[in-house]
Amino acid sequence: MDQLLQFLISGLTVGSIYALVALGFSIIYNASDVVNFAQGEFVMIGAMSAIFLMKAGLSYPFAALLAIAITAGVGLALEKFAIEPAKNATVVSTIIITIGASIFLRGAALLIWGKEIYGLPPFTSNNPIKIGNATILPQNLWVMMGTAVTVLAVKYFFDRTRMGKAILACSYNKKAAYLVGIDVKKMLLVAYGLSAALGSAAGLLVTPITFMSYGAGVMLGLKGFCAAILGGMGNSMGAVLGGILLGIVETVGAGFISSGYKDAIAFFVILLVLFVKPSGILGKGETERV
Amino acid sequence: MSLLKVKNLEKQFGGLKAISDLSFSVPENIIFSIIGPNGAGKTTLFNLLTNIYKPSAGSIFFKDKEITGLPPFKIARLGISRTFQNLQVFLNMSAIENVMVGCHLRSRTGLLASALRLPSVIQEEKEVRRMAEEALHFCGLSEYKDRPAAGLPYGLLKKLEVARSLASKPKLLLMDEPAAGLNDTETQELCQLIKRICESGITVLLVEHNMSLVMEISQRVLVLNYGRLLAEGPPEQIQKNPDVIAAYLGE
Amino acid sequence: MKRLAGFAIFAAVCLLLPVIFPDNYYVTVVGLTIFLNITLAVSLNLLMGYAGQISLGHAAFFGLGAYSSAILTIKYGLNPWLAMILGAVLVICLSYVLSRPILRLKGHYLAMATLGLGIIVHIFFVQADELTGGPDGITGLPTLSLFGVAIDSDIKWYFVLCSYMLLSVLFSLNIADSRAGRALSAVHGSEIAAQMMGIDTAKVKSHIFVFSALMAALAGSLFAHQQDFVSPESFSFFFSIELVTMVVLGGLGSTFGAVLGAFILSILPEVLIVFEDFEVLVFGLILMVIMIFLPEGLFVSLKNRAAMMLSKRGIGS
Ligand SMILES: Nc1ncnc2c1ncn2[C@@H]1O[C@H](COP(=O)(O)OP(=O)(O)OP(=O)(O)O)[C@@H](O)[C@H]1O
Ligand SMILES: [Mg+2]
Numbered sequence: 001m002d003q004l005l006q007f008l009i010s011g012l013t014v015g016s017i018y019a020l021v022a023l024g025f026s027i028i029y030n031a032s033d034v035v036n037f038a039q040g041e042f043v044m045i046g047a048m049s050a051i052f053l054m055k056a057g058l059s060y061p062f063a064a065l066l067a068i069a070i071t072a073g074v075g076l077a078l079e080k081f082a083i084e085p086a087k088n089a090t091v092v093s094t095i096i097i098t099i100g101a102s103i104f105l106r107g108a109a110l111l112i113w114g115k116e117i118y119g120l121p122p123f124t125s126n127n128p129i130k131i132g133n134a135t136i137l138p139q140n141l142w143v144m145m146g147t148a149v150t151v152l153a154v155k156y157f158f159d160r161t162r163m164g165k166a167i168l169a170c171s172y173n174k175k176a177a178y179l180v181g182i183d184v185k186k187m188l189l190v191a192y193g194l195s196a197a198l199g200s201a202a203g204l205l206v207t208p209i210t211f212m213s214y215g216a217g218v219m220l221g222l223k224g225f226c227a228a229i230l231g232g233m234g235n236s237m238g239a240v241l242g243g244i245l246l247g248i249v250e251t252v253g254a255g256f257i258s259s260g261y262k263d264a265i266a267f268f269v270i271l272l273v274l275f276v277k278p279s280g281i282l283g284k285g286e287t288e289r290v
Numbered sequence: 291m292s293l294l295k296v297k298n299l300e301k302q303f304g305g306l307k308a309i310s311d312l313s314f315s316v317p318e319n320i321i322f323s324i325i326g327p328n329g330a331g332k333t334t335l336f337n338l339l340t341n342i343y344k345p346s347a348g349s350i351f352f353k354d355k356e357i358t359g360l361p362p363f364k365i366a367r368l369g370i371s372r373t374f375q376n377l378q379v380f381l382n383m384s385a386i387e388n389v390m391v392g393c394h395l396r397s398r399t400g401l402l403a404s405a406l407r408l409p410s411v412i413q414e415e416k417e418v419r420r421m422a423e424e425a426l427h428f429c430g431l432s433e434y435k436d437r438p439a440a441g442l443p444y445g446l447l448k449k450l451e452v453a454r455s456l457a458s459k460p461k462l463l464l465m466d467e468p469a470a471g472l473n474d475t476e477t478q479e480l481c482q483l484i485k486r487i488c489e490s491g492i493t494v495l496l497v498e499h500n501m502s503l504v505m506e507i508s509q510r511v512l513v514l515n516y517g518r519l520l521a522e523g524p525p526e527q528i529q530k531n532p533d534v535i536a537a538y539l540g541e
Numbered sequence: 542m543k544r545l546a547g548f549a550i551f552a553a554v555c556l557l558l559p560v561i562f563p564d565n566y567y568v569t570v571v572g573l574t575i576f577l578n579i580t581l582a583v584s585l586n587l588l589m590g591y592a593g594q595i596s597l598g599h600a601a602f603f604g605l606g607a608y609s610s611a612i613l614t615i616k617y618g619l620n621p622w623l624a625m626i627l628g629a630v631l632v633i634c635l636s637y638v639l640s641r642p643i644l645r646l647k648g649h650y651l652a653m654a655t656l657g658l659g660i661i662v663h664i665f666f667v668q669a670d671e672l673t674g675g676p677d678g679i680t681g682l683p684t685l686s687l688f689g690v691a692i693d694s695d696i697k698w699y700f701v702l703c704s705y706m707l708l709s710v711l712f713s714l715n716i717a718d719s720r721a722g723r724a725l726s727a728v729h730g731s732e733i734a735a736q737m738m739g740i741d742t743a744k745v746k747s748h749i750f751v752f753s754a755l756m757a758a759l760a761g762s763l764f765a766h767q768q769d770f771v772s773p774e775s776f777s778f779f780f781s782i783e784l785v786t787m788v789v790l791g792g793l794g795s796t797f798g799a800v801l802g803a804f805i806l807s808i809l810p811e812v813l814i815v816f817e818d819f820e821v822l823v824f825g826l827i828l829m830v831i832m833i834f835l836p837e838g839l840f841v842s843l844k845n846r847a848a849m850m851l852s853k854r855g856i857g858s
Contacts, residue, residue, distance in 0.1 A: 035649045086833045091648040100828030107822025264664040267657035274654045275642040366739035380730030391727045395739035404719035405712040
């Protein structure tokens, strides 16, 4: 029982990270019908930037904010230079373009930061807190709280602000959005920037627990994609739910089966979901009209 | 004997009944038209007949054999083919290749034999090409046969879909708004083409908004309104039917 | 026979190269990698280019072939050819069982499923160390011999791998130009229309998936014997992506496009070796630039441009 509780705590922590990555996925997917395989690189770039800004002497909060800004800039650049020029690209093309972008960003990170593994200090003193026989680190709490606040902020943005609603309008019907005077191009940029910022936030939150290196974004990105599908592609709250579920299933599964198969468990779950209900937990199926 | 029989067919999309309690039958060797205002459910009916949509209720018989729920490719094997309102031409192929796909059912080479290119394959390939040329010729498309489909104008693509369907030698051909987007000359050509198709022994089920075309070539007309059968009969009768006139004027 | 003129020239060049340059490193060493990659790219192109079904997990089948050969010959002492056949049978069964549920999916979902499959298989290679030797892999495969001749030198491997590659290219060209190939293109063009033409699209997709997996598995077996070594690294997610890149770089749906793409990407590391750490960056850049500016791929774009120039000259004269 204690063991299960311990797994749940770590599951919820990774799950929160997946949730943020998945949320980033679904924002871009909604705005532009693109599955952004470079999403995981945002996580890596956010964390690595913060690490090196701190090394350069910046204070933690300032480095973190600047890292988020840098990553958002990378997101904007991705939209501007890779997605926008490929206007009428097919699904396969956009998949390959974003895979290319992810490899490119990883290559750039390798050149700038090298192959070493780095960490970030925990946000606050890291004395474990006991809950029965399980322990929880303050940083775990930071991850969960940070995710919760971010998700709520994003939800507020899309539900309540003009710009958020305008982005949603683009996702339903680009032409109609354009006709009612929405600057579709700008909205796409905002979506990519926002999504990159979310990724970097995930990187900042998780690095004090798991460390970071130039290649660490790949798996996180793929897991985020899994989570987005699990929740229902294009459904933002589904993505969050999917992320948390995936984190828990993966951690509990790895705990009881074998930690070496942790990643395999996540992908196995996704295959099952795809075989049984590809539209995910909260997604709706659609039919082609002829 | 009726070639196609539909009994109490129904299709629901969420809260919307696109087809409700529809029954009719289509005799052999005629041009049978289905008309109705936009959104009446004509395309949905075609999608039900070919099982691209699963019916919510009811049954469909082809040559007195029940075909409800059979996968589309099996329905095609029985001799039903169709064209599409939203064109479904294979834009990644040339015109003749499109029609050669139509000959799929009249040839048999499998993947392995194709990979090895056995002599029988070469023979069959010639045969298929000949059949495809015949269908292209029938539709007046011979001169375009080696053109990439993606480069053909809309009117020709519509004909290409007809040629592709004819190449499969169907007994029943469903045509979904073949005249939409065509100019007057093209419509006249189409009119002749449909007549010739029927004369060649193929029953035609036609969905069309062009009333003069429908009234000129159909032997029977069925009127759909809000997914329900409003009237059915010979064209002269339909034109005079007050319900039909009201439905169209009320549009 | 005009149909195969291009192929005949290509085959002649491949077979003559080692005769003309017998001791050239690029021919007899890099050449082997190129041939394997061409075979894999051509097999993936059948699925992705012809049938339009994306796969981000093709390396899995390559790896299953390789590991089957390694495990069955070393751990169970089987004859290499028998091991190869058993590996092929295993891959046929596995890919057949998986093909239906996987290929029901489209677009992003299909990408995710094939990617997941590739990653699961890769993790299995790493984790099942009693069987697979874990991250260190397995060494010491027996020498393969053909008609009593041991294939034990680079030059002999050159001809074996070259023959297999040529065979796969020939198969691919034959399929393109046949009823089966048209059925694949039809599935690519419009699945609904394909069904209305009587094509059992699920079956067609499943068959090409199995066929393509089988080609990759046999390449894997040959690879294992040629390297005398298998390890999980050769069959990672990244290699699957590299294969996709080859196909896309050359031009989806063109056999010789896949050949060209595989050739360029196999040569690239040799060329980029001077830049070392730049390799990843350049690789990603190529992928993006080609897809954005030449979405039809290098081979297809070049071919079209050449055809245009020829026809212009025709008008001028
Ligand atoms: N896949 C679907 N999902 C939900 N609703 C659908 C679907 N297909 C059709 N409908 C609805 O069913 C109704 C009938 O549509 P259908 O396309 O059959 O009309 P139609 O008679 O062919 O019209 P038109 O003359 O414009 O082609 C419409 O209200 C349409 O919105
Ligand atoms: Mg319609």
